[in-house]
Amino acid sequence: MLLVLALAPLLLGFTRKVKARMLRRRGPPLLQPYRDLLRLMRKQAVIAENASWLFRSGPYMIFAATWVAAALVPTFATGLTFSWAADLIAITALIGSARFFLALVGMDIGTSFGGIGSSREMMFASLAEPAMIMIVFTVALIAGSTQLSSIAQFILTNASLRVSLGLALVALIIVAIAENARIPVDNPATHLELTMVHEAMVLEYSGRHLAMIELAAATKLLLYVSLIACIFFPWGLAGPGGDTSAFVVGVMSYLIKLLVGGFLLVLFETSIAKMRVFRVPDFLGIALMLGLLGTLLRFVSGSF
Amino acid sequence: MTGAWFDIAHMLAGGLVLLSLMLLYQDRMFALLNVFALHAVVLSLSVAWQAQVQHAPHLYITALIALVLKAVVIPVALRRIVVRLGIHRTIETVVGIGPTMLAGMGLVALSMVVMLKATAQADPLAREDLAFALSVVLLGLLMMVTRRNAVSQVVGFMSLENGMILAAAGAKGMPLVVEISIAFSVLIAFIVIGVFLFRIRERFDSVDVGALDAFRGERL
């Protein structure tokens, strides 16, 4: 649980640094996100006069839901205690509940920026969430269970290329890009309201509240990269009841997967431009179609 | 037939279906041509794999023809024509992209059901490859039907033909695949050239290159 929290800003710092290098800049230092979080925590929070109790407690709820979801994804070992408490569907729903509260706090102050962010975010979510569920179905139909540990075990033991797994991988990458507000769906570094989705919802936050929301966003990115690594590339995961050396191997392989994932994400981001808002539903529609196609193939025949 | 070989053949055929869906999604001319080139590359890889698995060396030639003609020559030629004739760079569709993709999904489901039911006794690899090939054919037809632009219709026809080559390669022992694919490619080339000659004639009332030259300086 603490591992994901500690690594999340590191992943964020890594992606920023690599992106800067790709754009021929030097970029901020690797540990800058940690410093940013500390600075924000120490600052006084300035809140609008008409903010409600939901606005003040929102960041805690968003952060808690994202943290619990991220903690439930096997990072370096499967079969950890309480891994059976929530499966992939529950993880998707936990992320959904974090987004629900984020959209609500966006509406709280009553400015038009918050409304822009919330309405666009819910529009993206209305396509990204079903795509995620269809991906979960595809993977669950292959592995016979929606439990992440069982899925990872299955893929480890029955490693084979399957069309539906390939489709699910492409779809999950698209969903991950959309959910984490990366280019081409949303620009995490923008200050223009025309291009804002996530930034617009958290515009009124400052101080420790903003720190929690930023950490939640970084944790969400880590969650999706870990999810892709766990489902599609589970090699290196220690089995249940493994010894210390297996754990060490697990941690090492997890770090490597994170770095590779971050690098590929940045490669994709720098080679494509941001889409206009009403092209994003087409983009997410592809993920939904691919998930549906994967599920359909699994329904129709067991060997797909 | 070991499991891994089966899976790779499947992956390539499934990748072809995925690329056909991507062709339906594109709304810019150059992106469409790029995806079509990729489509041809994956087709040639798939045919080459079939050549390997079936120990049928003549399929290697088919793969090579597909690669050279369809992945290189035709896309480059089409790109040049698009630039030179100033054809619209965005593709107008009859219905929006959403309903087109939904229709594509329905067609894939339909071809799965039809093929798997019709060939219940055949070899599993061939059955499923045929199902994918039929999907690619139907998606190519859908593309021809839902596009207003001549270039995208031609691309749709060529992707349909790719599907047929995939089907022919998948079924073991098709003797004339090489000859048929050359014939089809020549046919396509003639159609493409013919279409554009007609357009040029429509626009300028002449295909005489000398006469066209005279217009160049006066166009604003």
Add this chain to the structure above:
Amino acid sequence: MLVAMALMGVAVLLAAALLAMALQALRGASHFVYPLCFMACAVLLGIACWALLTAADPAPTLVLPIGLPWIGAHFRIDTLSAFFLLVTNLGGAGASLFAIGYGRHETAPGRVLPFYPAFLAGMNLVVLADDAFAFLIAWEFMSLSSWALVMSHHLDAENRRAGYIYIVMASFGTLTLLLAFGLLAGSGGGYAFSDIRSVAVALPGLTLTLVLIGTGSKAGLVPLHVWLPLAHPAAPSHVSALMSGVMTKVAVYGFVRIVFDLMRPADWWWSILVIAVAGVTCVLGVLSALMQHDLKRLLAYHTVENIGIIFIGLGLALAFSAYGMQAPAALALTAALFHVFNHCLFKSLLFFGAGAVLNATGERDMEHLGGLIHNMPLTAFAFLTGCTAISALPPLNGFVSEWLTFQAILLSPALPSWALKLLVPAVGAMLALSAALAAACFVKAFGVTFLGRPRTPLAASAHETDRASLAAMLAFALFCLLSGVLPGLFIDGLAPVTQGLVGAHMPAQTTLPWLSIVPIAESRSSYNGLLVFVFILISTLLTIEVIHRFASREVRRGPAWDCGFPDPSPATQYTADSFAQPIRRVFGSVVFRATERIDMAAPGDARASRLTVIVRDLVWEAFYAPVAGLVSALAEWLNRLQFLTIRQYLSLVFVALIGLLLLVSIWL
């Protein structure tokens, strides 16, 4: 004995109706009637729980000598009736408690008070009935009393239209059910349910269609749902809660009783019809809800979506039981019935909240509200719990029933039929889509109504509602949490019901470690609501502790940042329609042919510019408008019969007489 007690409870309700009619001149009549209803419902709730927990076999029955002389009226409480009796009276008790506070503000109590207990009595009688006549009489009684309640504010033209459409659709539904029972009884003619059970169904296809139309129109399946968004908002709020939360469930009971109990064994192709209709209902319901800016109409359309979810579960259960796969059938049926229970809870809660808002501000239109969370904090909290529950977010109860439905879908590849193999993934995608759209819908509902700044002075001057209403809302919110965190108890409670209907039940959940739930014994999936809730609590508390220890605790209030462009007017914040605009662009242009027309004033012209959004109800235009037009044309043509001469009337009588004599001569 148990049945007699239940019928006594119903009699108390009917007596309360008569009392209300007698006392309507009295000003404080609602102080007597609603608490009386609450107690009657509580007693019936207790009886239902007892019946469900003891699950006596054979189920207790009672035959009363009222009604048709050669049949009498049969009443029975078996496990299915007990469950629906529980749901009905839980909703009824909650609504009565809410009405103790809400009813004080009623402008026309004489039109509401007599019919409210009658409505409750009618619903209970439908669930208790054990023969076709008692069922139909109780069904019609329920429809008529709810129609009277819909027409209670009859001075508004929109309510009158809603009542008219409602009574037409309800009568049509009862007619189809009558025909269905006729077909079920067959040529033997026995109308008691025990007789019907022993007779094989003559025309199963036609009977199923009739039952689906009859119960589906009351429940709200597309395309028979058009009355629901008109009638539910027109009634007073506690009645809307009952209509949406309970009456639709009684319709579901009718469907389950007839199809699963009286018409077994099931045919596999029945499930195709049910699942297909349910899938379309889901998506259309939630998209229509997103286009609304009237709070109660949004909630009513949302009921349509949830009924779709319930029928998806029922259709899957039909498919599984038709192929003899009993464990998955039990899973699907449990998912559907659990959703029945959950929906009753959270939809009633949401309607109570809407009623509280209506009381406090006099407005139902979200575009005139806003910022209510400051003046009505407890109502806002309860409404937020309802929104979170209905959007299927853990750890509340909506998520559990959705999880169970998804697990049932994951077991469907084992179904041999090709049509089902293609239909079920598509419907699964539709279910996931509607769940995501529901979350969007409730962000809009809560965000526009309660958050932001007040858009009108009415909204700014709102006040918190009465204590009884608050008690009802907070109690239901607590139930939502409990059934989300301890779902195993409820699933085990449902086990006798599914055992009776499909011959299997889900594995015993309460014996599992840490109170998790598992779908079927062989699956390795599981979900633990309690642990997820505990994890979220621990994370939140840990975060609060760390933040307060290490971070600055100061808070400074200032004007809103708004990117440096502070805007004093609350009219510039997002309205309900503008929130739905992206989704309207993506989905609405296909499903509703939604278009926007902008009428921009020329520069220098001081008139207002106008943005018009046109959303067309295609179901209405495709089905109802042509039928209404046909009926109208036919009536116009037949109207000529009013204006004939005396000679023509005499010749009509003469021709009819000759015709009948000819008929008799041919027949003899």
